[in-house]
Amino acid sequence: MKTTAPQPWLSARIKRRTRRPRVKTLVSKRKNHDVDKTVGFSNLCWEDIKPIYNFDDSYDLQPSDIPDADIELLLARIVDVRKLYGQISDGKEAKRLFFIAPILETVSRLLKNVRILVEEDVVGKNVLLKGRFEFVLKRGIKRISLVQAKREDMLQGLVQNVTGLEALADVEDLTVAYGIVTNFFEWRFLISEDMKVRKHEYSLRTVDTMPSFEGLKEIVGKIYAMLQ
Numbered sequence: 441m442k443t444t445a446p447q448p449w450l451s452a453r454i455k456r457r458t459r460r461p462r463v464k465t466l467v468s469k470r471k472n473h474d475v476d477k478t479v480g481f482s483n484l485c486w487e488d489i490k491p492i493y494n495f496d497d498s499y500d501l502q503p504s505d506i507p508d509a510d511i512e513l514l515l516a517r518i519v520d521v522r523k524l525y526g527q528i529s530d531g532k533e534a535k536r537l538f539f540i541a542p543i544l545e546t547v548s549r550l551l552k553n554v555r556i557l558v559e560e561d562v563v564g565k566n567v568l569l570k571g572r573f574e575f576v577l578k579r580g581i582k583r584i585s586l587v588q589a590k591r592e593d594m595l596q597g598l599v600q601n602v603t604g605l606e607a608l609a610d611v612e613d614l615t616v617a618y619g620i621v622t623n624f625f626e627w628r629f630l631i632s633e634d635m636k637v638r639k640h641e642y643s644l645r646t647v648d649t650m651p652s653f654e655g656l657k658e659i660v661g662k663i664y665a666m667l668q
Contacts, residue, residue, distance in 0.1 A: 484603060486595040493602055499638035501629050503661025504668065510546055511657045517542045518651060527649060528624055533590055536624045537574060540588065543656070544575055547663045554579045554667065564607035571604020573619075579667050582618070589623040597621040598628060598639075605632040618666055624651075629662060 521538055522528065528539050541556075548554035557576040564570065573585040585604060589597030598621050605617040609632065619630040629640040642662065645655035 484599050486599055489599055489602060493632070494636040495598075496636060496638055497640070499629060499631055499640040501640040501662050501665060503658050504664040506550065506657055506661050506664060508653075508657075510550060511653055511660065514542055514546045514656055514660065515651070515653055518656075522650070529649070533588070537588060539624050540575070540586075540622060543659060543663070544577060544586070546660055547667065548577065550660075550664060551579060551667060560585070562604055562607045562611060564610040567606055567610045569603045569607045569610075571600060571607050573601075573604055577663070577667055582667060584618045584620060584663070584666055586620040586622065589621055589626070592623055594621060594623065594626055594628060597623070598630075601628075601630060602632060602637055605630070620663070620666075627659060627662075629666060 518539060521542065525531075525535050525538055528536060544556055548556055555578045557578060558574070560573045560576045562571050562573075572587075574588045575586040577584040577586070585601065585608065587597050587601040587604070601619040601621045605619050608614065609617045615633065617632045619632065621628040621630070625644050625646065627642045627644065629642070631638045640662075642658065644659060645652040651659075
């Protein structure tokens with residue numbers, strides 16, 4: 441009897457499911473007796489998820505070429521935002537969202553047919569995890585889910601993003617999910633797939649506490665390439 445090899449997408453899905461028992465074990469350790477209760481990212485830490493998701497730095501994210509005129513408009517917009525709200529690093533953390541948003545808007549305008557969703561919650565079905573994304577860029581069937589790192593804690597931001605992506609992959613039966621973690625100055629680009637999470641790191645170059653033209657061009661180009 442002739443057998444056929446499983447399709448790559450099916451193999452990846454099976455591999456993703458093989459880590460679910462480990463996720464469920466982790467969740468059960470963080471819950472208070474209620475077996476049907478979902479666990480939020482705030483109850484988990486980096487040491488919890490690191491051995492499960494096998495992070496590596498193999499995500500070679502090359503930026504798309506973005507017209508200088510669009511970056512000039514973006515930089516001018518950020519200058520205006522700083523005049524209205526003050527320094528990026530001062531005050532409440534929520535203020536940084538007003539600086540992150542223009543970057544996402546620039547990418548969305550260039551690609552077209554992109555929706556920006558705000559404060560999206562996701563609750564897993566088979567994996568009892570729940571997460572929240574500050575922004576989601578949605579273009580066709582592809583989406584990038586963004587988390588703002590709180591208190592400059594990029595590792596906890598990774599926890600929030602990865603657990604949210606796990607819940608999203610569960611709900612929508614995805615083999616690959618894309619995420620971003622940022623505090624505006626530091627950026628982590630993620631691909632959550634089968635047995636690992638590949639990541640790419642970038643530090644936004646600044647000039648006198650303002651993002652540089654070159655740095656913004658790089659960031660916009662990377663997000664554009666992810667969503668393309």
